[in-house]
Every structure is written in structure tokens, then in C-alpha cells.
Amino acid sequence: MATRQISIVKNIDWFTVVLYVLLVTAGWFCIYGAVYNFEDASFWDFSYRYGKQLVWIGCSFVIAMMLSLLDSRIYNMFAYAIYVAMLLLLLLTIFVAPEIKGSRSWLVLGPVSLQPAEFAKTATCLALAKFMSSYGFKIGRFSDMFKVVMLILIPMVMIIFQNETGSALVYASLFLVLYRQGMPGLVLFLGFFSAVVFIISIRFGEVPILETILDESYGLFLVMLISLVTQAILLLVYQKDRRNSMFLCLGNILIFLIAYLVHKLFHLDFKFTYVGYFVMLSSFLFLLVIAIQNRKWSYIFVGLFSIGSVLFSNVSDMAFDKLKPHQQTRIRVTLGMENDPQKAGYNVNQSEIAIGSGGFSGKGFLNGTQTKLKYVPEQDTDFIFCTVGEEHGFIGSFFVLAMFLTLMLRLVYLAERQRSLFSRIYGYCVASIFLFHVMVNIGMVTGLTPVIGIPLPFFSYGGSSLWGFTILLFIFLRLDASRTEYFG
Amino acid sequence: MIVVVVIYIIRLFNLQILDDSYTDKADSNAFLKEIDFPARGVIKDRNGKILVFNKPAYDIMMVTREMKNFDTLMFCKLLNISHIDFIQRTKEMKRRRGYNPYTPQPFMTQLSSEDYGILQEQLFRFQGISLQNRTLRDYNYHNAALLLGSIGEVGKETLKADTIDHFYIPGDYAGQNGIEQTYEKYLRGEKGVRIFLRDAHGRVKGRYENGDLDVESKPGKDLTLSIDIDLQVYGEQLMNNKVGSIAAIDPSTGEILALVSSPTYDPSLLVGRKRSVNYMQLKNDPLLPLFDRPMMACYPPGSTFKTANALILQEEKIITPATAYPCQSGYHVGSFTVGCHAHSSPLNLVQSVQHSCNAYYCAGFRAMMDHPKYKNISNAFETWKQHVVSLGFGYKLGADVPNEKRGFIPNAKYYDKWYGEGRWKSLMIVSNSIGQGEIQATPLQLANLASIIANRGYYYVPHLVKHIDGFQLDSTYTNKRVTSIESQYFTPVVDGMELVMRSGTGYASRIDSIVVCGKTGTAQNPHGEDHSIFMAFAPKDDPKIAICVVVENSGFGATWAAPIATLMMEKYLKGYIPKRRKWMEERMLNANLLPKLNGNKTD
Known part of the structure; x- marks a missing residue:
């Protein structure tokens, strides 16, 4: 036992441990700042959340220690x-x-x-x-x-x-x-592309192209254009078929141009999406012909891609309608379709004011008016970053972001050096979970992503989330410490 | 990962450093600024008697969220309002911009201290009700309403114009009309502010920085007027039941001693909650008590204007004191006739003033208009006009009252337009010589003419404020204005005016032991009886008061205007009216010369 303990102290990644302690400490001060009241300010009071958080922090240190002492094989x-x-x-x-x-x-x-x-x-x-x-x-x-x-x-x-x-x-x-x-990267690409299609379909789903025809949305048309362009690019990248890619591109542009001129010159109103459908169909037939000629069936997949996108766009609209009203509004607010600082956008608006009013160096510890006077809801949990932004300004926010970035990069570095596949995959899981939390949380308080109620690791008040992240992190650190011992 | 973090840093940079608006938003979120209203400056008369001061008033403030078990019925009873009124006011309050159920909102403003007393005793019964101190104007004298002006809620224009120091917010009070408006900047003082922190619900959470950043209000400056309030009161009494004005000026300084507009009203009518009702009543009064007659009413000056012509004709070397013109009961050219009253003929200059000879001035004026040295009548008329303007006519004098009118003096272009260029002759415009025709002047301008004659050639712009606490008077009022007439030419005019009082039209109104110089006038009124005008100054050699009195629709100047003017002068110079003149004083005080109106306003 004694030898193992020594090896843990020696082998654990102290860099990450120090980073962890720093983040937790900074987090506690932020919670203290967020809960602090101008009227009655007492430092040690366990009925307040900063008092409780201190208990959670103490517990999580114990948990971290215990996890580090356990045999790393039991996790596997x-x-x-x-x-x-x-x-x-x-x-x-x-x-x-x-x-x-x-x-x-x-x-x-x-x-x-x-x-x-x-x-x-x-x-x-x-x-x-x-x-x-x-x-x-x-x-x-x-x-x-x-x-x-x-x-x-x-x-x-x-x-x-x-x-x-x-x-x-x-x-x-x-x-x-x-x-x-x-x-395959294609899966990730498709995931990313479908996100783009989703956003475009929702964002421009209610914007008509022509004032005369109201049941036609700009969103679908944009999706068509983008998928056609992407189609040509896919053709270029995956098939290295420059000639047909150019041909497809120019042909499509020509058809759209004719349609536009007909509309302008003859004052003919028609649904532009019909033109889009026509272009998609013709380019699919074009690709089908090439596929048969060259006996390369992958051309058909490329053709199917754009048709799939349009289908997905319609599905997105339907899926969006299936979302709960408050979730719909959150997405609308983020996409700038709705501006309602009193109701749906209140949280984000107030948190932007809090962060924005911090300026370069902030208002100073415990001097934030936005957060102290309870303008930002959930300011000690999901919106804790407001306190950082308001009281410590750009410098403080930058520093916190930098710490998280360092942590995540360090995690990736640690994961890469694992010999055991189990440890490496686990390491990547940890890194991506941290990335998602930080990205979405700070994104929502600064108004970049929709309001999704997830905590900022180590900062947001709450025992569960603090312990959860501690366990997540320290299991990996424990695995990392014994990376030379086993080959899993 | 790095890309995400970089994007976020850019976003933070944008929010925190590039965009300033968030700081203001946070401030307006968190800070509740409570205004500490300054006490308005006090207004005194030239002898230090306090005319206008402040009395406490109270606004009833309501915090709707704190109102529990509210006995509306009793509350209404204490305030003496109906239940419907209560509901109406509450509705209005909630509709107002910036309404917040967590902070005190004005429910009823400008409660008098009597009403306050009643409510104060019972205040403990009403949760959520508080009282905020304000001040209201109060008056020691029920006179001089128009020249003092009043306080009213600031209008949209004032708010719009308030771009430099952003003093006012909607709902503030500011001076309206009169001294209160002109000297608003001095009187209003400086607002103070108390900064409180408020939370997201608008509840006050204590002082910001323990009140270190609060600003104390600074009271407004006190004003000392040039008005002699006793003279003013006396003037208003004399003008009682008459329509017209009195303007009395100290010639040596331009200080206005009394400025009476009749009919008038009690300034305390336009204070506080009853203001709007009373204002509408005054506004609809057919005798126009809100019309500031000495400043705004424009009359043809009539014979009083002959003094001005006597000066101009001498200055232009058209006549000398020895020049005599004949008068055959008037001025006749062909079929054209300007009548005159019986007096010996021919008359020299002094006599012409004494007897107010129409023919003399018609002849003199035509001699000037047709004089070859001007080449044409246009030039001659323009020269004449320049002199008239230098005597204070045709433009605003620049008195410190906001609504002064300029009167009217035509120029050559005016006649060009009227008759066609070069198609008018001296005979067509001859009535200007006797103060009729196109020219118009305000009573203040005529009093100023008296002042110029008293000073033998110069004046100070008439003004109402003698002294501002801690400030210099505007140089407009301290710079001597010299007219275009040389002082030697004043002698015959002054002598003529003296003779008016010794043996002319003003004889009946003479004052014992003081040499008064005066000139009567009658302004022709196409709508009814002529207006009686009198212009005078006294004493002759050391003038202390110059005055103009206009009594509308009362006939000759000698009958009403002259006695009132001399009574005013005597009161000012001696401080009392001797026995001999008591009957005249009685007669003036009691006379009712109000025009017969369709209603039964007059009896």
C-alpha cells in the first residue's frame, strides 16, 4: 500500500490538480459574490449558499482523494x-x-x-x-x-x-x-450540416420570398441553395470531378438566373421553391446519368445529399413545432427572431447587461449591482459567469476562459499519452463533456447559444454538479497516474 | 476547442469593451435616483417687502404592492375625493410611464398643508402611503399677478428645448410667464439627488455608497424687483373696474416701478391643484385678464406721439422752436381736413405741444416729407422712421418679461406695397404726425418715451428686476441707450409738457408743489369709444418717475388717464394724496368704465 501511495503522489498530474483547485476556489468566490447581499453581509454563514458550497467543496476534495487512492483497475x-x-x-x-x-x-x-x-x-x-x-x-x-x-x-x-x-x-x-x-468525418460533417440546415430552416422559416406568395418560406429556398453548392463541393472533394462540378454549378446558376429574370421582366409571380425543386431534380438526373455512364454509384449518393437536406429542412420545421413553447422561444430569441427583454429574453438580456457593464476591469469584487440586486436570475447556478463578467470585467472573464481552455487542452494532452485505450477514450469523453458545458454555458450567458440550463463546471453552485465533475475528472487523473502500470 | 474559446473572447470583448451601452443599462437598472427638489427663490419688491415665497406642499405617494387592508372609503373621505375619483387617479397612476408597484408613485400632487394635516394624523392606518415634501408658491399681496407669472408643469416644448443642462423631467414645475419664466434659471436652484439601490423588483435596498455620491439641492436665488409694491397696489386699485394699463418707470435707471394690467386677478389663483380650473376660467373671461396689456396691447399713441414728432422735426432742422404754423380749427388741404380744437393761431412749438395742435404737426410732418434734401419721400420717411425707432418704438424694448410686443412703425416699403412704389404722397401718410394712422405702440413704449423726454435724450431698457442674489444684472439693463435726438431739442417739448399741466389739457390733474410735465392723448378706436391716454414725468428738473396710463374706451386722455397718472406720481413722490385731491382719488377708485358686454359682467 505504501509504495502505491507514493507512486500516486509522484505520478498524478499535479498541473491538472492545481488547475482544479484554482477553478473551484475562483468558483467559490463567485458564488460568494453572487449570493452576497448589500444589506446584511456576514462572511461565515452556512445557511447561505456560499457556506453550503464550502461544505460541498470540502466533500469533493475528500472524494478526489479517495478516488485517487482507489485501484485504477476497478473503473475498468x-x-x-x-x-x-x-x-x-x-x-x-x-x-x-x-x-x-x-x-x-x-x-x-x-x-x-x-x-x-x-x-x-x-x-x-x-x-x-x-x-x-x-x-x-x-x-x-x-x-x-x-x-x-x-x-x-x-x-x-x-x-x-x-x-x-x-x-x-x-x-x-x-x-x-x-x-x-x-x-468517418462525413458523419460529423453531416451532423454539422444538419445543424446548419436546422438553424436556417427555423430562422428564415417565416420569411416569405415574395410578398405576394405567403405560404412559401425563404428558409427552404436557402437550404436548397446551400445544399446545391455543397453538392458541387462534395463532387469536387470526393470525386475529384472538376468538370462535372463546374458544369453542375453553372447549370444551376443559369436556371435560377432565368427564373429571376422571368420574374423581374414579365412580373410573373411564382414559387421560387418550385424552381428549386426543378433544379434539384435536374441535377439529380444529371448525376444519375454520370453514375450510370461511369459506373460510379457514389455519384448517386452525392445527388441524394441535396434531396436529403431539403427533406431534413421540412423535418426540422416539424420537429421545431413539436418542441415545448418555452424551448421554441429560447431558440427564437437566440436566433434574433424574437426580442422580448421583459419575458423570454429577460435572462439573457440581463446577463448581457451584467457582463457588458463590467467593462475592461470590472466593477470590483462584491460591487456588481446587476448580480447583487438579483437582476440576473439563477445567478449563482447557471448564470454564475455573469458575476465574473460584471465584477472582474474582461480581464477576469478572459482569465476564467483561459483556465478552462488550459484544462481542456491538458485533458486532450493527457488522453493522447495514454497507452490504454480505455483510459484514452475515457479521457476524450471527459474533455468533450467539459467542452460542451463551457461552450454552452458561457455561450448562453453571452447570448450566443440558446438558454440551455446546464452548469458551468466548478463555478455553478450545487453539490451534485461539483461532485459529478470532480469524480469525472479524478477518475481520469487516477487512470492517468497509473498509465505505465497496466495495458488494458 | 481553441476556436470556441477565441469566439467567446471576441464576444466578451465586444460586450465588455466595445459596447458602452450596457453600463448605462446596468445603472438605470440598479440606481433609483430620488430627486431632492430645491426651494425656489423668493421675490421681493424694491423696498425688500416679500412678494412671493414658498409654502410647503405635499405629494401623496403610493406603493401599490404595500397596500394591505386599505380602507379606501376612509382615505377618500380624508382627502375629500369621491371613490370614482380615487379609482380614476389610481388608473392614471398605473398608466404613467415608469410606473412601478414597488416604489412610491405620485397619487395626488400639491396637497396644501391643511389637507396634509388631516391626512397626517391618520397616515398610520394606510400602509403604502407616504408624503413627499414639495413647495408651492405663496403670495403676500394679491397683486401684480401678470408681471410675476406663475409656476406650472413644464410643457413639451420646454422639455425639448432643455437640451443643454437637462434640468427638467416630465412632471417638473417651472415658471410660466412673467418674472417666474424670465428668471427661471436663477429662481429654480439646483436639484439634488439621493441615490438608492433597487433590486429586480424595484424594491429599495439601501443607499448607494452610503450616500457619498448624493448631491444636496441648492435653493434658488432671491430676486429683488424694481416694483414698488405699494404703488403697484395703488395702481391696481385705481384701475379697478377699468380696462387698461399703467406703466411707471424710474427714468434714471429704467427700473419699472409699477406695471398694472387691468382687469387683473389674484396670483394665488394659479397655485397648486386649483390652478387648471382657475386658469381656464381666466382664459375664458371676455375681459382677457391674462392679456398683459402694458406689454402687449398696441394702441395708436394719439397726441402723446406729437412730442416725438416735435423732437424729430427739430433734429432734422425742419423747424425751430420759433417756427409757427397757422391753424384754422384744423389742417385743410383741398377737401382734406384734420380737425383741431379752438386755440389761438398761429402757434409756435411750445404752444403746439401745450395745445396739442393737429395742424402744426401735419404741416411740420409734410414739410419734412416733401423737403428736397431727402431727394424723395421714401428717403424722408425712412429718416423719420429711424428717429422713431431710436425713441424706442417699433421693436421690442427688451424688458425682462417674456411676452413683450413690438408695436408697429411702418417703413417706406410698407407704403410702397400699400399704394404702389412712388405712388404715395406726404398727405396720404400725414396722420402719422398726430399719432394716428398706421403706427402703434405699447403703454410701456409710451412710458419709455416719457422717460426719454425726462432724461432729455437717453433711456435704460425698462426692466422689472433690480437685483439678483449673487449675480450681475444683464448689461442690457445697465447700458445707457442714447437716442438720435440731441438733448437741446428736448427743452421746448418739456416746456410744452409743463404748460399742459399748468394751463392745458392736464390742468385739472395738476399736483401742488411738484412740477409735472405731461401730455394727453386719445387713441382712436374704430370698435367703440376712444382710449384715453396720458404720458407724463415728474418732477420736471429731477425726474423720478415717468408714466403712461391707458384707459380703454373712456374718451379723452384728460378725463381718466391724466388723473390716474398724476395720482400715481403724487403717491410715489409724496407718499400720500393731499386733501384737495381726495375727491379725485375717490372718483377714480370708484369709477366703473368696463365696456358694456353682452352678458351682465358689468353693472
Whole structure:
């Protein structure tokens, strides 16, 4: 035992540990600032959240220490067991949890409430790492890929049932790991492209092209144009077929130009999307002919791509309508379609004011008026970054962002140096979860992404999230510390 | 990863450094600025008697969210308002911009201290009601309403024009008309501010920086007027039941001693909550009590204007004191006749003033218009006009009252337009010589003419304010204005005016032991009886007061205007009216010369 302890102290990545302590400390000061009241200011008061957070922090240090002391092999060994246990816990939560602010994600155990979803991330990462590192796993194989997707989807769906859509979305970030492990880039590209199509369809879904024809939306037309252009680019990149790519491009442009001139010169009003459909159909036939001529069936896939995009655009519209009204408004507000600083946009508007009024060096610790006077809702949890922005200004925000970036880069670096596949995959899972949290959280407080209620790691108030991130991080640090010991 | 972080840093840079608007937004979010209203400056008369001062008033403030178990019925009873009125006011309050249920909102403004007293005793019963101190104007004398002006809510124009120091916010009060308006900047003082922090619900969370950044209000400056309030009161009494004006000036300084506009009203009518009702009543009064007659009413000056012509004709060397013109009961050219009253003929200059001879001035004026040295009548008329203007006519004198009118003096172009260029002759415009025809002047301008004659050739712009606490008077009022007439030419005019009082039209109104110089006039009024005008100054050799009195629709100047003017002068110079003249004083005080109106306003 003694030798192992020494080896832990020697081998653990102290750089990350120090970064962790720094982030947690900075986080605590922010919570103190956010909860601090101008009227009665007492420093040590455990009935206040900064007092409680101190307890959570103390506990998480203990947890971190314990995790570091455990044998690193047990994580691999019990990965599935932990995963299944977590799934059961999530399932249980759906039924026993009391409803708090519309979500059923809290398990109340006497004075303490826990959010199993925060811990399920770690379990999912472990299971994913174990499965993907198992012998004979091939990402290209459909059944393996299917299992991977299921591993991610099951907890996701359960969390959605708990009405914590934000936390569920975090799991989507795990797909990034798949890419690192050899999933074709095309999948990621398609994912990205469908996101673009989704945004365009929603953003311009209600803008008519012609004032005379109202049931035709600009969104669909834009999607058509973009997918046609992308189609030509795909042709160029994947088939190296410059001639046909150019031909396709010019032909399509010509048809659109004719349609436009007819509209302008003869004052003929018609649905431009019909022209779009025509162009898509003709270019698909064109590609079909080339495919038959050259006996290269991949041309057909390229042709199918643009048709798929248009279909997806229609699906996005339908899917968007299926979203809950408050989720719809959040997306609309982010896309700038709705401007309602009193209601839907209130949070973001006030948080932008808080951050924006911080200026270069901030108003000073405990001097933020926006946050102290409760203008920003959820300012000690999801909107904690406002306190940083307001009281410490651009310098403080920059510093916090830089710390997170350093942490994430360090995690990637650590993951890359793992010899064990299990450790490496787990490391990437950790890094992508941190990335998603930081990106979405800071994105939403600065008004760049829709408001999705997920915490900022180590900053947001809450025992569950702090412990969850601590466990997630320290299991990896423990795995990293013993990277030379085992070959998994 | 790096890309995301860089994008976010750019976004933060944009939010925090490039865009300044967020700081203001945060400030207007968090800071509740409560204005500390300054006390308005006090207005005193030339002898230091306080005319206008402040009395406390109270605004009833309501915090709707704090109102619990509110006894509306009792509240209404205490305020003496109906329940419907209560609902109406509450609705209005909630509709107002910036309404906030967590902070005190004005429910009812300008409560008098009597009403306040009643409410104050019972205030503990009403949660969410508080009282905010304000001040209202109060008056020691119920006179001089128009020249003092009043306080009213600032209008849209004032707010729009308030771009330099951004003093006013909607709902503020500012001086309207009179001294209160002209000297608003001095009187209003400087607002103070108390900064509170308020939370997202608008609840006050204490002082910002413990009140270190609060600003104390600074009270307004006190004004000392040139008005002698006793003379003013006396003038208003004399003008009681008459329509017209009195303007009395101290010639040596241009200070206005009294400025009476009749009919007048009690300035306290336009204070506080009853202001709007009373204002509408005054506005609809057919006798126009809100019309500032001494400043704004334009009359043909009649015979008083002959003094001006006597000066101009001498200056232009058309006549000398020895020049005599004949008068055969008037001025006759062919079929053209300007009548005159019976007096000996021919008359020299002094006599012409004394007897107010129409023929003399018609002849003199025509001699000037047709004099070859001007080459044509246009030049001659323009020269004449320049002199008239230098005597203070045709333009605003620049008195410190906002609504002064300029009167009217035609120029050559005016006649060119009227008759066609070069198609008018001296005979056509001869009525200008006797103060009729096109020319018009305000009572203040005529009093100023008296002042010029008293000074033998110069004047100071008439003004109402003698002294501002801690400030110099505007140089407009301290610079001597020298007219284009040399002082030697004043002697025969002054002598003539003296004779008016000794043995002319003003004899009946003479004052014992003081040499008064005066000139009567009658302004022809096409709509009814002529207006009685009298212009005078006294004493002759050391003038202390110059005056003009106009009594509308009362006939000859000698009958009404002259007695009132001399009574004013005597009161000012001696401080009392001797026994001999008591009957005249009685007669003037009691006379009712109000025009017969369709209604039964007059009896």
C-alpha cells in the first residue's frame, strides 16, 4: 500500500490538480459574490449558499482523494456495473423525484438533494470507454456503432424524461469522441450540416420570398441553395470531378438566373421553391446519368445529399413545432427572431447587461449591482459567469476562459499519452463533456447559444454538479497516474 | 476547442469593451435616483417687502404592492375625493410611464398643508402611503399677478428645448410667464439627488455608497424687483373696474416701478391643484385678464406721439422752436381736413405741444416729407422712421418679461406695397404726425418715451428686476441707450409738457408743489369709444418717475388717464394724496368704465 501511495503522489498530474483547485476556489468566490447581499453581509454563514458550497467543496476534495487512492483497475472492471446501476438510479428518479421547477431530477435524501444525472455522465463515459476499448470493437461495424449509440442514448432519453433536456444534450458531445476513435468525418460533417440546415430552416422559416406568395418560406429556398453548392463541393472533394462540378454549378446558376429574370421582366409571380425543386431534380438526373455512364454509384449518393437536406429542412420545421413553447422561444430569441427583454429574453438580456457593464476591469469584487440586486436570475447556478463578467470585467472573464481552455487542452494532452485505450477514450469523453458545458454555458450567458440550463463546471453552485465533475475528472487523473502500470 | 474559446473572447470583448451601452443599462437598472427638489427663490419688491415665497406642499405617494387592508372609503373621505375619483387617479397612476408597484408613485400632487394635516394624523392606518415634501408658491399681496407669472408643469416644448443642462423631467414645475419664466434659471436652484439601490423588483435596498455620491439641492436665488409694491397696489386699485394699463418707470435707471394690467386677478389663483380650473376660467373671461396689456396691447399713441414728432422735426432742422404754423380749427388741404380744437393761431412749438395742435404737426410732418434734401419721400420717411425707432418704438424694448410686443412703425416699403412704389404722397401718410394712422405702440413704449423726454435724450431698457442674489444684472439693463435726438431739442417739448399741466389739457390733474410735465392723448378706436391716454414725468428738473396710463374706451386722455397718472406720481413722490385731491382719488377708485358686454359682467 505504501509504495502505491507514493507512486500516486509522484505520478498524478499535479498541473491538472492545481488547475482544479484554482477553478473551484475562483468558483467559490463567485458564488460568494453572487449570493452576497448589500444589506446584511456576514462572511461565515452556512445557511447561505456560499457556506453550503464550502461544505460541498470540502466533500469533493475528500472524494478526489479517495478516488485517487482507489485501484485504477476497478473503473475498468466495474464500468458496466456502474453504468447499469446509474441507469436504475435514473429510472428510479423519474418516479420518486418530487417536481422542482418542472423537472424531476432531484433525489431528496433528508437534508441533501442529489441530481443523479450529474453522476450518470461519468458512468456513461466509463461504459463507453470500456465498450469501445473492448477486443474486436470496430467502429465501422453497424452493430457496434448501434450499441455505442444506444449506450449514449439510453441515459439521454431517461434524463429527457426527467425534464432536464439541457443535461441530456451534454451526452451528444460524446459523439466527438467517436470521431477521434475513427468514425468517418462525413458523419460529423453531416451532423454539422444538419445543424446548419436546422438553424436556417427555423430562422428564415417565416420569411416569405415574395410578398405576394405567403405560404412559401425563404428558409427552404436557402437550404436548397446551400445544399446545391455543397453538392458541387462534395463532387469536387470526393470525386475529384472538376468538370462535372463546374458544369453542375453553372447549370444551376443559369436556371435560377432565368427564373429571376422571368420574374423581374414579365412580373410573373411564382414559387421560387418550385424552381428549386426543378433544379434539384435536374441535377439529380444529371448525376444519375454520370453514375450510370461511369459506373460510379457514389455519384448517386452525392445527388441524394441535396434531396436529403431539403427533406431534413421540412423535418426540422416539424420537429421545431413539436418542441415545448418555452424551448421554441429560447431558440427564437437566440436566433434574433424574437426580442422580448421583459419575458423570454429577460435572462439573457440581463446577463448581457451584467457582463457588458463590467467593462475592461470590472466593477470590483462584491460591487456588481446587476448580480447583487438579483437582476440576473439563477445567478449563482447557471448564470454564475455573469458575476465574473460584471465584477472582474474582461480581464477576469478572459482569465476564467483561459483556465478552462488550459484544462481542456491538458485533458486532450493527457488522453493522447495514454497507452490504454480505455483510459484514452475515457479521457476524450471527459474533455468533450467539459467542452460542451463551457461552450454552452458561457455561450448562453453571452447570448450566443440558446438558454440551455446546464452548469458551468466548478463555478455553478450545487453539490451534485461539483461532485459529478470532480469524480469525472479524478477518475481520469487516477487512470492517468497509473498509465505505465497496466495495458488494458 | 481553441476556436470556441477565441469566439467567446471576441464576444466578451465586444460586450465588455466595445459596447458602452450596457453600463448605462446596468445603472438605470440598479440606481433609483430620488430627486431632492430645491426651494425656489423668493421675490421681493424694491423696498425688500416679500412678494412671493414658498409654502410647503405635499405629494401623496403610493406603493401599490404595500397596500394591505386599505380602507379606501376612509382615505377618500380624508382627502375629500369621491371613490370614482380615487379609482380614476389610481388608473392614471398605473398608466404613467415608469410606473412601478414597488416604489412610491405620485397619487395626488400639491396637497396644501391643511389637507396634509388631516391626512397626517391618520397616515398610520394606510400602509403604502407616504408624503413627499414639495413647495408651492405663496403670495403676500394679491397683486401684480401678470408681471410675476406663475409656476406650472413644464410643457413639451420646454422639455425639448432643455437640451443643454437637462434640468427638467416630465412632471417638473417651472415658471410660466412673467418674472417666474424670465428668471427661471436663477429662481429654480439646483436639484439634488439621493441615490438608492433597487433590486429586480424595484424594491429599495439601501443607499448607494452610503450616500457619498448624493448631491444636496441648492435653493434658488432671491430676486429683488424694481416694483414698488405699494404703488403697484395703488395702481391696481385705481384701475379697478377699468380696462387698461399703467406703466411707471424710474427714468434714471429704467427700473419699472409699477406695471398694472387691468382687469387683473389674484396670483394665488394659479397655485397648486386649483390652478387648471382657475386658469381656464381666466382664459375664458371676455375681459382677457391674462392679456398683459402694458406689454402687449398696441394702441395708436394719439397726441402723446406729437412730442416725438416735435423732437424729430427739430433734429432734422425742419423747424425751430420759433417756427409757427397757422391753424384754422384744423389742417385743410383741398377737401382734406384734420380737425383741431379752438386755440389761438398761429402757434409756435411750445404752444403746439401745450395745445396739442393737429395742424402744426401735419404741416411740420409734410414739410419734412416733401423737403428736397431727402431727394424723395421714401428717403424722408425712412429718416423719420429711424428717429422713431431710436425713441424706442417699433421693436421690442427688451424688458425682462417674456411676452413683450413690438408695436408697429411702418417703413417706406410698407407704403410702397400699400399704394404702389412712388405712388404715395406726404398727405396720404400725414396722420402719422398726430399719432394716428398706421403706427402703434405699447403703454410701456409710451412710458419709455416719457422717460426719454425726462432724461432729455437717453433711456435704460425698462426692466422689472433690480437685483439678483449673487449675480450681475444683464448689461442690457445697465447700458445707457442714447437716442438720435440731441438733448437741446428736448427743452421746448418739456416746456410744452409743463404748460399742459399748468394751463392745458392736464390742468385739472395738476399736483401742488411738484412740477409735472405731461401730455394727453386719445387713441382712436374704430370698435367703440376712444382710449384715453396720458404720458407724463415728474418732477420736471429731477425726474423720478415717468408714466403712461391707458384707459380703454373712456374718451379723452384728460378725463381718466391724466388723473390716474398724476395720482400715481403724487403717491410715489409724496407718499400720500393731499386733501384737495381726495375727491379725485375717490372718483377714480370708484369709477366703473368696463365696456358694456353682452352678458351682465358689468353693472
